[in-house]
Amino acid sequence: MKKYFLPVGMLAVFEAIAVTLWLTKDNIFYLSNFSYIGFSLALGIFLYIRKHQHARRIVQLLIGLYMLIYLGLICRENMQIEGFWYYLFTGVFEAATIHYAVAKIFGPLIFGRGWCGYACWTAMVLDFLPYKTPDHNRRGLGWIRYLTFATSLIFVASLFLAHVGNIEQIMFFAFIIGNVIYYAAGIILAFAFKDNRAFCKYICPVTVFLKPMSYYSLFRVSCDKEKCISCGKCKKVCPMDVDVTDNSRKRKNGTECILCMECVKACPKQAL
Numbered sequence: 063m064k065k066y067f068l069p070v071g072m073l074a075v076f077e078a079i080a081v082t083l084w085l086t087k088d089n090i091f092y093l094s095n096f097s098y099i100g101f102s103l104a105l106g107i108f109l110y111i112r113k114h115q116h117a118r119r120i121v122q123l124l125i126g127l128y129m130l131i132y133l134g135l136i137c138r139e140n141m142q143i144e145g146f147w148y149y150l151f152t153g154v155f156e157a158a159t160i161h162y163a164v165a166k167i168f169g170p171l172i173f174g175r176g177w178c179g180y181a182c183w184t185a186m187v188l189d190f191l192p193y194k195t196p197d198h199n200r201r202g203l204g205w206i207r208y209l210t211f212a213t214s215l216i217f218v219a220s221l222f223l224a225h226v227g228n229i230e231q232i233m234f235f236a237f238i239i240g241n242v243i244y245y246a247a248g249i250i251l252a253f254a255f256k257d258n259r260a261f262c263k264y265i266c267p268v269t270v271f272l273k274p275m276s277y278y279s280l281f282r283v284s285c286d287k288e289k290c291i292s293c294g295k296c297k298k299v300c301p302m303d304v305d306v307t308d309n310s311r312k313r314k315n316g317t318e319c320i321l322c323m324e325c326v327k328a329c330p331k332q333a334l
């Protein structure tokens with residue numbers, strides 16, 4: 063039974079967030095929202111413990127579709143980075159701001175880039191493509207993320223500075239158009255570089271938040287050097303080119319780990 067403490071603990075943490083936000087903000091949406099996300103994550107961990115082959119993908123679909131379809135399209139909440147800037151500028155502590163604070167800014171101090179492995183609706187689609195492990199070494203294109211990050215900030219700041227009316231409506235269309243562009247760019251890059259996660263590695267602006275915060279992540283995959291036989295299987299299956307056998311925080315591509323556990327599953331010596 064001890065092994066099920068983690069999913070139960072995860073559910074408890076999210077329930078605590080759900081109840082706290084519900085009571086402090088007097089909005090029942092937070093109760094249902096964080097309860098649903100906590101339940102999805104707990105289910106995923108439970109399935110992983112039970113060695114279900116598709117545990118991670120099930121969580122990714124449960125959370126990714128919920129955010130994209132329900133929060134984004136039905137509730138018209140821009141959960142992309144533009145939405146975060148928008149709510150930040152208006153000083154409204156709403157779903158997009160809370161989402162960024164929990165999943166992408168402070169949460170990564172605990173669970174690293176778990177968002178990228180288990181919840182992102184962009185990667186949810188990209189992970190269906192055929193290049194699960196990269197065909198080539200990384201390219202030196204990571205600087206593009208700073209351009210996309212700056213573009214999103216300048217776009218929203220310009221709307222405010224120009225006193226454009228009905229920004230809420232613009233944010234909704236920006237969410238739709240932004241997602242179409244992300245999916246198109248992600249799919250083209252995946253095929254061009256034979257790497258499903260090329261978009262994550264080079265283009266995604268959210269990584270500007272995620273990478274520095276996940277450097278300090280509490281949860282990390284670590285290697286038991288006594289057991290490791292340096293077979294290299296873990297590096298071969300890693301979608302993010304992480305040198306997981308190095309336990310240093312400075313390990314190669316360390317802030318790229320999405321906690322997908324493919325390396326753990328592939329290790330023949332249970333060294334990870």
Ligand code: SF4
Nearest residue numbers: 178182184185262266
């Ligand atoms: S890097 Fe960006 S696109 Fe990729 S999984 Fe993370 S948030 Fe999603």
Ligand code: SF4
Nearest residue numbers: 300319320322323325
């Ligand atoms: S394979 Fe291992 S090191 Fe690579 S991203 Fe997944 S969990 Fe991290």
Ligand code: SF4
Nearest residue numbers: 290291293294296329
């Ligand atoms: S797969 Fe396991 S044994 Fe092989 S190099 Fe990685 S950690 Fe070491």
